[in-house]
Amino acid sequence: MNRVVIVNKIPGEKRVAIIEDRKLVELHIMRADTGTCLGNIYSGIVKRVLPGMQSAFVEFGGSRTGFIYVNDLKADITYEEFQKSFDDDEDPEENSSPEPAKETRKADITQFIKEGQKVLVQVIKEPIGQKGARLTTHISLPGRFCVLMPTISHIGISRKITDRDKRDELKDLGRKVQNKGYGMIMRTLAAESESKVIEKEAVSLIKRWTSIQNDFKKEKGAAVLYSAPDPVIEIVQNTDIKDIKEIIADNREDEKNVRDYLSFYNENPDDIVKFYDLPYPVFDYYSIESEIANVLKKKIWLKSGGFLIIEQTEALTVIDVNTGKFIGKGNLESTVLKTNLEAVDEIAYHLRLRNIAGIIVVDFIDMRNQNNKKKVITELEKLLEKDPAKCSVFYFTRLGLIQITRKRTTESNISSMTEPCPYCSGNGIIRSRDTVAFQIFRDIQRQVKLYGSRVVSIEAHPDAVFSLEHKHSDELKELVRELRINIEVQSNNSFHREHYIVSDKNRN
Numbered sequence: 001m002n003r004v005v006i007v008n009k010i011p012g013e014k015r016v017a018i019i020e021d022r023k024l025v026e027l028h029i030m031r032a033d034t035g036t037c038l039g040n041i042y043s044g045i046v047k048r049v050l051p052g053m054q055s056a057f058v059e060f061g062g063s064r065t066g067f068i069y070v071n072d073l074k075a076d077i078t079y080e081e082f083q084k085s086f087d088d089d090e091d092p093e094e095n096s097s098p099e100p101a102k103e104t105r106k107a108d109i110t111q112f113i114k115e116g117q118k119v120l121v122q123v124i125k126e127p128i129g130q131k132g133a134r135l136t137t138h139i140s141l142p143g144r145f146c147v148l149m150p151t152i153s154h155i156g157i158s159r160k161i162t163d164r165d166k167r168d169e170l171k172d173l174g175r176k177v178q179n180k181g182y183g184m185i186m187r188t189l190a191a192e193s194e195s196k197v198i199e200k201e202a203v204s205l206i207k208r209w210t211s212i213q214n215d216f217k218k219e220k221g222a223a224v225l226y227s228a229p230d231p232v233i234e235i236v237q238n239t240d241i242k243d244i245k246e247i248i249a250d251n252r253e254d255e256k257n258v259r260d261y262l263s264f265y266n267e268n269p270d271d272i273v274k275f276y277d278l279p280y281p282v283f284d285y286y287s288i289e290s291e292i293a294n295v296l297k298k299k300i301w302l303k304s305g306g307f308l309i310i311e312q313t314e315a316l317t318v319i320d321v322n323t324g325k326f327i328g329k330g331n332l333e334s335t336v337l338k339t340n341l342e343a344v345d346e347i348a349y350h351l352r353l354r355n356i357a358g359i360i361v362v363d364f365i366d367m368r369n370q371n372n373k374k375k376v377i378t379e380l381e382k383l384l385e386k387d388p389a390k391c392s393v394f395y396f397t398r399l400g401l402i403q404i405t406r407k408r409t410t411e412s413n414i415s416s417m418t419e420p421c422p423y424c425s426g427n428g429i430i431r432s433r434d435t436v437a438f439q440i441f442r443d444i445q446r447q448v449k450l451y452g453s454r455v456v457s458i459e460a461h462p463d464a465v466f467s468l469e470h471k472h473s474d475e476l477k478e479l480v481r482e483l484r485i486n487i488e489v490q491s492n493n494s495f496h497r498e499h500y501i502v503s504d505k506n507r508n
Helices: 079-087 164-178 188-192 195-218 231-237 254-264 289-296 332-354 370-384 413-417 431-452 462-471 472-481
Strands: 003-010 013-019 022-029 040-051 055-059 067-068 119-123 135-137 148-149 155-157 183-186 223-226 242-248 273-275 299-301 307-312 316-322 356-361 393-395 401-406 455-460 486-491 500-504
Touching: 003 231, 003 254, 013 067, 013 231, 022 289, 022 332, 022 413, 040 195, 067 119, 119 195, 119 307, 148 195, 155 164, 164 195, 183 413, 195 223, 195 273, 231 242, 231 254, 242 254, 254 273, 289 332, 289 413, 316 332, 332 356, 332 370, 370 393, 370 401, 431 455, 431 462, 431 472, 431 500, 455 462, 462 486, 472 486
Parallel strands: 003 242, 067 135, 155 183, 242 273, 316 356, 455 486
Antiparallel strands: 003 013, 013 022, 040 055, 040 119, 040 223, 055 067, 119 135, 148 183, 299 307, 307 316, 356 401, 393 401, 455 500
C-alpha cells in the first residue's frame, strides 16, 4: 500500500484526506460547531429509564441525550456479548418503542441503573440523523498495538497474527495486564513490535484509565473526561508505518502531534512527516478538491459508458446500475457482466469515500447466468475486504437485488457536507413550470368566482411566466374568454420557482 495522509486546516474546520495509489479513498471532516464524540468518555447522568425497551437515555453533554442498552450496563458481560452488542445497528429513538432485543429480555435494566444516577460512559456510535449517540459503560482504550478493556477480563489476539511463538509471547503480555484486573486485545500491528514497546503502551493506557476514573469521581454532572484521538492520529494508529509514504500537514499543530505520537513509539517522524508551506492550498496542490466534488454527485459514470445512480436516505442507500451509452461488442450477457463488474469497483470505492453505512441495496443489471452472478458477488466481497469498516454482502434476492451492510459509527460525508434544500425542503424535486401554470389557472378561477374580480394581476417567476405566455398561451386565452376578464402578467426574478401571487388589480 502506498498511503499518503494530507491534512488541511482552517479556522473552524479540519479535513483529512487519505490517498492510496494516487486516488482519494477516504475523507474526514471535523468542524468546530459540530465536533465529534466517537470514542470520547464522559461522566453522564441518567435522564430516563425505559424498562420496556431495556435501555436508558443518558445526558452526557451532547446536543441530544445518548442511549444505552442493558447489556452495556451489566458488570459480568463477556467479550463475545460486548462484541455482539457493539455490532448491533438497531438503535432506539427517544419516544419510540421498538421490539426489545431477545438477548436483553432476561436482564432487568432497573437492577443496574436508575434515573439521576451518574455513570461513566463511552460513545461507540455518534448521533446520526434523529438518533442520539450510542453509549456503553464497557470502556475500551485503543493504542497502536493493543486495546485496554478495563471492565472485561479478556485476552484477545488478532487472528491475522499466525506465528505461534509470537502469539504465545503476546498472550504472556496479556496475562500480566489481566492479573491487574484488566482485559487486553493485541492488535495486528503487535506482530512486528518488540515486547517492551507494547508493555510501554499498555502502561500508558492503564495510567490514562486511572486518570479517567479519578476525574469521574470529581465530576458532579455531565462532562467530557477523555477525548479520542482525532482522525490524523487514528489513521497513523491503525496503519503499519511501512504502508505510510507521507503525512503532510499545512499547520504546525497537527505536524507536532503526529511527530510526538511517532516518537513515543521510537519511530523517526522525519522520514514521513512533512510540513506544507507552499502558497497554494494543499488540497488544490494535490488535486483533492476536484475529487471531493464526486462525493456530492448523484450520477457516477463508468469507464464503459454505463453509470450509477446513488440515492441516499436516512434509512438506507439505493444504488442503481445502468448500461447507459455502453452497447458492448459481444452478446447481451457479456455486456451486462462487464457493466456490473465496473459498477462493483465504483460501488466499493464510493461506499468508503462517502462513508455510506447501514443498509445498502444495489440494483445490478439483470443477469441470467448464475456463474456471472457469483463473479459479481466474489469481486464485491474482495473489494470490500479493503474497507476499514465492517461490511457484509448478501446474495442476489429473487428480484435481482444485492444487499450490503456497512458498519455505521458516524454520519456520511454527504450528510456532513450538505443540508436540506430550502426550496424543495429536502424532497430533491420542485413543481414543474407546467404544474405551477395550471395552479395559477385554478387560482384565477378562485379569484374571479369568490371576489368577482374583473382585472386579475399575476406576479410569478420568469419560468412560470414563460409557460403561461408561450406554452400555455392558448389555454390562458380560453380562460380569459370563459371568465370574461383581463389578465396582466408580471415577471419577478426574486420569486421562488413555485411562488406566485394572483390578485385583483383594482384592489391592490
